[in-house]
Amino acid sequence: MAEEQTAAPTAVINTITQSVNDKDLTKLAAAAGKLSTRQLAATLERLSARQRAVAYRVLPKQRALEVFDALQPALQGELVEALQDAEVAALFAELNPDDRVWLMDELPATVAQRLLRGLPERDRQLTAEVLGYPKDSIGRRASPEVVTTHPEIDVTETLRRLRLRVDDAETVYTLPVVDHERRIVGVVSLRDLIGAADDALVESLMQEAHTAVATEDAELAARRCADLELLALPVVDSEERLVGILTIDDAVRILQHEESEDAARQGGVEPLNRPYLATPVFTLVRSRVVWLLVLALGATLTVQVLSVFEATLAQLTVLALFVPLLIGTGGNTGNQAATTVTRALALDDVSPRDVMKVLTREMRVGALLGLMLGALGFAITSVIYEMNVGIVIGLTLLAVCTVAATVGGIMPMLARAIRVDPAVFSNPFISTFVDATGLIIYFLIARAVLGI
Amino acid sequence: MAEEQTAAPTAVINTITQSVNDKDLTKLAAAAGKLSTRQLAATLERLSARQRAVAYRVLPKQRALEVFDALQPALQGELVEALQDAEVAALFAELNPDDRVWLMDELPATVAQRLLRGLPERDRQLTAEVLGYPKDSIGRRASPEVVTTHPEIDVTETLRRLRLRVDDAETVYTLPVVDHERRIVGVVSLRDLIGAADDALVESLMQEAHTAVATEDAELAARRCADLELLALPVVDSEERLVGILTIDDAVRILQHEESEDAARQGGVEPLNRPYLATPVFTLVRSRVVWLLVLALGATLTVQVLSVFEATLAQLTVLALFVPLLIGTGGNTGNQAATTVTRALALDDVSPRDVMKVLTREMRVGALLGLMLGALGFAITSVIYEMNVGIVIGLTLLAVCTVAATVGGIMPMLARAIRVDPAVFSNPFISTFVDATGLIIYFLIARAVLGI
Numbered sequence: 001m002a003e004e005q006t007a008a009p010t011a012v013i014n015t016i017t018q019s020v021n022d023k024d025l026t027k028l029a030a031a032a033g034k035l036s037t038r039q040l041a042a043t044l045e046r047l048s049a050r051q052r053a054v055a056y057r058v059l060p061k062q063r064a065l066e067v068f069d070a071l072q073p074a075l076q077g078e079l080v081e082a083l084q085d086a087e088v089a090a091l092f093a094e095l096n097p098d099d100r101v102w103l104m105d106e107l108p109a110t111v112a113q114r115l116l117r118g119l120p121e122r123d124r125q126l127t128a129e130v131l132g133y134p135k136d137s138i139g140r141r142a143s144p145e146v147v148t149t150h151p152e153i154d155v156t157e158t159l160r161r162l163r164l165r166v167d168d169a170e171t172v173y174t175l176p177v178v179d180h181e182r183r184i185v186g187v188v189s190l191r192d193l194i195g196a197a198d199d200a201l202v203e204s205l206m207q208e209a210h211t212a213v214a215t216e217d218a219e220l221a222a223r224r225c226a227d228l229e230l231l232a233l234p235v236v237d238s239e240e241r242l243v244g245i246l247t248i249d250d251a252v253r254i255l256q257h258e259e260s261e262d263a264a265r266q267g268g269v270e271p272l273n274r275p276y277l278a279t280p281v282f283t284l285v286r287s288r289v290v291w292l293l294v295l296a297l298g299a300t301l302t303v304q305v306l307s308v309f310e311a312t313l314a315q316l317t318v319l320a321l322f323v324p325l326l327i328g329t330g331g332n333t334g335n336q337a338a339t340t341v342t343r344a345l346a347l348d349d350v351s352p353r354d355v356m357k358v359l360t361r362e363m364r365v366g367a368l369l370g371l372m373l374g375a376l377g378f379a380i381t382s383v384i385y386e387m388n389v390g391i392v393i394g395l396t397l398l399a400v401c402t403v404a405a406t407v408g409g410i411m412p413m414l415a416r417a418i419r420v421d422p423a424v425f426s427n428p429f430i431s432t433f434v435d436a437t438g439l440i441i442y443f444l445i446a447r448a449v450l451g452i
Numbered sequence: 453m454a455e456e457q458t459a460a461p462t463a464v465i466n467t468i469t470q471s472v473n474d475k476d477l478t479k480l481a482a483a484a485g486k487l488s489t490r491q492l493a494a495t496l497e498r499l500s501a502r503q504r505a506v507a508y509r510v511l512p513k514q515r516a517l518e519v520f521d522a523l524q525p526a527l528q529g530e531l532v533e534a535l536q537d538a539e540v541a542a543l544f545a546e547l548n549p550d551d552r553v554w555l556m557d558e559l560p561a562t563v564a565q566r567l568l569r570g571l572p573e574r575d576r577q578l579t580a581e582v583l584g585y586p587k588d589s590i591g592r593r594a595s596p597e598v599v600t601t602h603p604e605i606d607v608t609e610t611l612r613r614l615r616l617r618v619d620d621a622e623t624v625y626t627l628p629v630v631d632h633e634r635r636i637v638g639v640v641s642l643r644d645l646i647g648a649a650d651d652a653l654v655e656s657l658m659q660e661a662h663t664a665v666a667t668e669d670a671e672l673a674a675r676r677c678a679d680l681e682l683l684a685l686p687v688v689d690s691e692e693r694l695v696g697i698l699t700i701d702d703a704v705r706i707l708q709h710e711e712s713e714d715a716a717r718q719g720g721v722e723p724l725n726r727p728y729l730a731t732p733v734f735t736l737v738r739s740r741v742v743w744l745l746v747l748a749l750g751a752t753l754t755v756q757v758l759s760v761f762e763a764t765l766a767q768l769t770v771l772a773l774f775v776p777l778l779i780g781t782g783g784n785t786g787n788q789a790a791t792t793v794t795r796a797l798a799l800d801d802v803s804p805r806d807v808m809k810v811l812t813r814e815m816r817v818g819a820l821l822g823l824m825l826g827a828l829g830f831a832i833t834s835v836i837y838e839m840n841v842g843i844v845i846g847l848t849l850l851a852v853c854t855v856a857a858t859v860g861g862i863m864p865m866l867a868r869a870i871r872v873d874p875a876v877f878s879n880p881f882i883s884t885f886v887d888a889t890g891l892i893i894y895f896l897i898a899r900a901v902l903g904i
Contacts, residue, residue: 010805038680045801159646166647173625173642173683190625190642194611195618226708228490229701231625231683248700249681252707256678259711260795266718267791268784276796277809284817288788289824295784296825302776313769320765320772324754324887327776331783332720332747332880336740339719343712344728349497353462357729365736372741373748428784431883435776 013043020051029058037063041070045275053082065094074274077106080115089118096170097126098143098250104131130244138221139214141254142235142244143170148178151185151203155196158188171247174232177206182241184209184234211236214243219258222251223348262346265421266339268295268428295428301436302327309443315452318385322393323439330400330438331431333369337362337408338430342422345412352417358409366405370398392446399445400438407434460491468495472503481510489515493522497727505534517546526726529558532567541570548622549578550595550702556583582696590673591666593706594687594696595622600630603637603655607648610640623699626684629658634693636661636686663688666695671710674703675800714798717873718791720747720880747880753888754779761895764904770837771898774845775891782852782890783883785821789814789860790882794874797864804869810861818857822850844898851897852890859886 012031019028032040032055040059044052044067056079059067068076068091080088080103092100092115104112104127116124126144133139147169149158162172175193177186186206196205211234212221225233225246233251235244261271270287272279306313306323313320341358344350350358378394408430412422446452464483471480484492484507492511496504496519508531511519520528520543532540532555544552544567556564556579568576578596585591599621601610614624627645629638638658648657663686664673677685677698685703687696713723722739724731758765758775765772793810796802802810830846860882864874898904 042800163646166643172646190646191618194615194624194642226701226704229705231701248704249678249683252678252700252704253681255704260799263715263718263795264791266715267787269788269791272792275799275801276792277802277806281813281816281820284792284813285820287792288785288817289821292781292784292788292821292825293828296777296781296829299777299780302780303773306773306776310769310773313772317762317766317769317772320769320775321755321758321762323772323775324758324779324891325748325751327780328751328754328884328887329744329748331883332744333740335719335880336721336744339716339721340724340728340736340739343715347712347727348494349727350729354729361733361736364733365740368733368737369741369744373744376745377748428787431783432780435780439776 013046016043016055017047017051020047020054023054025058028055032059037066037070041067044071045075045278047278049078049082053079056083057087061090065091069095069099072274073102073106075278076103080107081111085114088115093119093123096143097123097130097145098141098170100127101130101140105135133214136218137215138212138218138235138246139243141218141222141250142212142214142246143250144244145170146234146242146245147172147175148182148242149175149188149202150179151177151206152201154199154201155193155205156198158193158202162190170245171232174230174234174245176209176234176242176245177202178242184211184236184240184242187234189231209234211240212246213238218254221246222254222258225251226255262342262421266342268292291428295432298429298432299435301432302439305436305439305443309439312443312447312452316446316450318389319392319443319446322381322396323442326393326396326400326442327431327435327438329373329397330404330434333366333401334404334408334430334434337366337405338412341409342412345416345422350413352413355410355413355417358413359406362405362409363402366402367398369405370401373401374398388450392442392449395445395449396438396442399441400434403437403441404430404434407437460487460495464491465495465498468507469499469503472499472506475506477510480507484511489518489522493519494727496523497527497730499730501530501534505531508535509539513542517543521547521551524726525554525558527730528555532559533563537566540567545571545575548595549575549582549597550593550622552579553582553592557587585666588670589667590664590670590687590698591696593670593674593702594664594666594698595702596696597622598686598694598697599624599627600634600694601627601640601654602631603629603653603658605654606650607645607652607654607657608650610645610654614642622697623684626682626686626697628661628686628694628697629654630694636663636688636692636694639686641683661686663692664698665690670706673698674706674710677703678707714794714873718794720744743880747884750881750884751887753884754891757888757891757895761891764895764899767904768898768902770841771844771895774833774848775894778845778848778852778894779883779887779890781825781849782856782886785818785853786856786860786882786886789818789857790864793861794864797868797874802865804865807862807865807869810865811858814857814861815854818854819850821857822853825853826850840902844894844901847897847901848890848894851893852886855889855893856882856886859889 012034015031016028019031035043044055047055056064116127119127129144130140145168147162147165149161166172173190175188176184177188179185187209188202188206192205210228210230214235214237221233225248231248233246234242235246237243264271268291272287374394374397377397378390381393382390411430415422464486467483468480471483487495496507499507508516568579571579581596582592597620599614599617618624625642627640628636629640631637639661640654640658644657662680662682666687666689673685677700683700685698686694687698689695716723720743724739826846826849829849830842833845834842863882867874
């Protein structure tokens with residue numbers, strides 16, 4: 001009820017873990033009965049794959065289905081592999097066609113095929129239809145179970161048809177209005193149907209339809225559904241014929257999935273797609289090591305730049321003291337610009353054709369930031385070390401901030417222009433790039449000012 | 453229609469900008485008429501505040517309201533300040549109570565008060581009610597316009613009541629079921645009402661209600677609404693009495709707002725809350741300069757650490773070459789851990805009481821990553837420089853990665869434990885912290901191995 005927590009009480013979690021290990025199934029069932037579906041799913045996520053399958057088996061059938069639904073697709077996949085064929089087949093048949101596709105993406109192809117063959121004819125057809133669209137397309141995430149109506153029928157008749165489909169339709173709140181070739185001509189909301197006279201024609205109630213084409217990118221379609229605050233977005237084929245419907249709850253699920261991926265990439269990690277505590281340490285290492293290696297190899301650039309200036313460094317060791325500060329500030333400025341522009345791209349606030357606008361803005365922002373930091377850096381360093389060193393630090397900060405903000409701002413724009421996910425040019429990537437450039441600027445300015 | 457773009461065609465944007473500047477209102481109205489509501493709103497966002505007010509005035513009344521609704525609250529606020537009182541009052545009266553509150557948060561208090569006084573009695577009451585809840589609470593984001601029903605009335609009567617409220621209710625798809633003291637006893641969906649017999653009692657159709665308490669944090673309530681895939685979440689007071697309802701579209705709006713803020717903070721930027729191109733350069737500078745200064749001041753720690761080891765550096769300049777590489781790798785490792793754990797906290801996959809679990813996991817992940825990178829670093833450096841330097845680099849990478857992953861992983865946990873937003877310990881913050889520690893480790897190892 002109110003203020004309910006996703007996390008279960010620690011005592012109950014401990015009892016469940018304990019009774020799984022002791023194989024005390026009565027105690028296990030009693031403890032599980034004390035939790036809400038979400039709490040139980042969250043508790044299962046904290047167990048090992050083997051423990052999870054044991055705990056799952058003691059659940060009553062309806063409860064089991066609800067808990068299964070609440071698990072993330074990756075864990076559903078593992079669970080299916082651990083359960084027996086008959087249990088799996090029963091579970092699989094109960095899922096909606098679009099949920100089935102999320103799960104199938106996680107299963108080995110042979111298991112998925114076997115499960116699909118076990119489905120009743122109609123379910124198999126609907127699922128195969130959804131599976132026919134390319135990965136990451138909205139066709140694959142939309143439900144084929146849509147209730148439609150026609151422009152020339154009236155409210156009473158529409159409501160009668162709707163009642164017949166109330167059990168299996170994905171939504172009954174937004175009805176696509178189609179012509180006799182199933183081409184979409186509008187949408188009508190149940191709200192408008194309920195508010196209208198019984199003999200009003202759908203034609204007089206329907207509104208222009210926003211739609212998505214089945215092959216369109218799932219994220220774009222989901223974002224449109226959310227931005228337009230629609231409860232459902234009809235999905236059509238290339239000839240505007242209705243093939244499915246995306247409901248807002250599925251749109252939210254897609255967006256949260258994408259946002260998890262973007263957040264991960266921005267931090268230089270491959271997305272986990274499973275809860276942190278249910279992820280083995282080796283999987284965590286794998287999700288990070290490639291990025292870390294790539295970045296470390298990129299960073300060898302800085303070693304090379306510094307070797308070029310090794311003589312200068314040996315002559316004036318004081319220059320080495322400011323290296324971390326200068327490249328750190330450059331990296332931070334670049335990250336700030338990249339974060340802002342990446343987000344603006346994701347929200348469609350800027351598009352690749354604005355590249356010159358972004359470039360001049362970020363150059364000005366960087367120069368202003370550099371001016372402030374540079375003045376401060378000059379003042380402090382002049383006092384503590386000497387005037388000349390102060391001038392070098394001040395000028396370097398000015399130059400580095402300008403370059404870093406500009407580079408950080410246009411990197412995501414370039415990524416989008418060449419149709420790569422802007423989040424791939426993650427913050428660590430930009431830092432590494434800016435580091436090497438910053439060092440070159442630093443030593444060139446130092447040589448010029450100090451005359452070495 | 454299909455594949456519609458949020459961005460308007462460049463030619464139309466140019467025509468609009470041109471005709472605003474030329475004060476050619478006929479041409480302006482014609483160009484605006486060619487765009488969808490979203491496209492027009494996106495176009496207005498690219499204009500200056502003054503241009504925006506001019507362009508907005510030529511829109512027909514209904515169109516103007518739709519476009520206003522599609523603008524972000526910060527821009528709505530600016531527009532209201534630019535329009536004349538009568539125009540504003542008309543616009544303001546047309547908004548829903550909860551949308552009105554988003555806008556009022558952006559307006560100067562005097563303007564907000566004046567507008568509120570101009571509202572019809574009933575609207576003023578509803579809005580004041582919403583305004584009565586604390587900022588960032590769900591009470592302030594929920595709509596007070598709810599249709600309810602009672603357990604002992606039947607489907608026909610419920611549908612009749614619902615028809616009376618169809619125009620002003622926030623949603624008609626989820627009806628809270630309340631007793632005669634307005635305490636919530638369940639919810640019933642319009643779907644179930646439509647599917648049931650006319651004389652079925654609400655009692656027999658209602659389900660247990662998930663609710664939020666009005667003073668609860670808006671983000672938590674919105675995330676629950678989305679996670680549970682509910683179309684609407686009833687909001688209650690401390691005595692379980694119904695006070696409003698949060699619909700999924702508003703929940704999505706709250707979550708997107710929060711995710712923008714988190715993404716910004718992770719990159720060390722204050723959230724803009726307005727489209728990038730509609731943000732003046734000075735505002736961009738302001739959103740970044742404080743963070744940048746704080747981080748730069750933090751980075752002076754590295755200057756101090758290096759001065760301590762200046763003698764060692766002067767003796768062996770080669771050590772300076774690896775400084776950016778080593779602290780960069782440490783920063784990246786720390787960022788990766790922080791990104792993963794911050795996300796896990798946001799999704800409720802881990803909670804503060806898991807701090808020891810996270811600590812040991814991240815220590816193991818860091819040590820494994822450090823082992824791999826260290827072995828590689830040792831091999832390469834031994835070949836190019838000498839064996840001793842290779843040992844220093846290898847050992848330092850091992851130690852730095854272990855420390856960085858551990859620190860990066862528990863920082864967000866500590867933030868949550870002391871009830872600070874984990875995103876505040878942003879990636880740049882962690883990098884700066886890890887930099888200083890990394891340098892100390894590096895020089896201590898170097899002294900020990902090289903005997904200087």
